Amino acid sequence: MSDDLHLSDVQSLRERARQHVENGxxxxxxxANREEVLRLLNESLATELVCTLRYKRHYFMATGLNAKAAADEFLEHAVQEAEHADRLAERIxxxxxxPEFNPDVLSRLSHAQYVAGNTxxxxxxxxxxAERIAIDSYREIIQYLGDKDPTTRRIFEDILAQEEEHADDMADILKDL
Incomplete structure (x- = not known):
């Protein structure tokens, strides 16, 4: 541990808390570079919203022999992607x-593309x-954030863990098709 690291005394903490209180x-x-973090959060929000919409479409459009199991996963993932979007918007x-919710902007900001798929x-x-794109993207964001914004990093770590589960689910279903 570095010698120049020290804990603030209570009086200093109290005084600092009263400065720039409008910054919440x-x-x-x-x-962290707040503007850069906000950009990354809005791109990730767009990614989650695009993925929510794609999963919803797939839920309604799934047909065929394995459609029921796949549709159930699509719906579960759509709900979870929407929850991710909510967490990101709240942090923004x-x-x-x-938070950017303009439909005209979302597909441009999203890391993942909206590819409908026919079968x-x-x-x-x-x-x-799309899950693999999110995994790599979020892993890079986590590394970028490091110790500069631990709250945002933890949000991305939680989301990353669920995206990895989604990728495993999709890989398992793909093997059966």
Whole structure:
């Protein structure tokens, strides 16, 4: 541990808390580039919303022999992707930003593409590709954030774990098709 690291005394903590109180959760000790973090959060929000919509489409469009099992997974994943979007939007607001929900902008910001797929196999394949994009993207964001914004990093770590589960689910279904 570095010798220059020290804990603030209570009086200093109290005084700092009263400075720039309009910044809410963003205190003087926040060391990340807030504008860059907000950009990454909004891109990730767009990714989650695009994935939610694609999973919803696949849920309604799934047909064929293995359609029921796949459709159940599509719906479960759609709900979870929407929950991810909510967490990201909430964090954007905590950091003093505005979550981007404009449909005209979402597909441009999203890391994953909206590829509908025509057959069940194509749908599962496209969902797996999108999950793999999210996994790599979120892993890079986690590394970028490091210790500069542990709250945002933990949100991405939680989401990453679920995206990895989604990828496993899609890979398992793809094997059966």
């Amino acid at each position: 959760a963003v205190t003087e000790s926040y060391s 607001v905590q950091l003093g930003g505005e 069940l196999k194509e749908m599962v394949y496209e969902d797996l590709v």
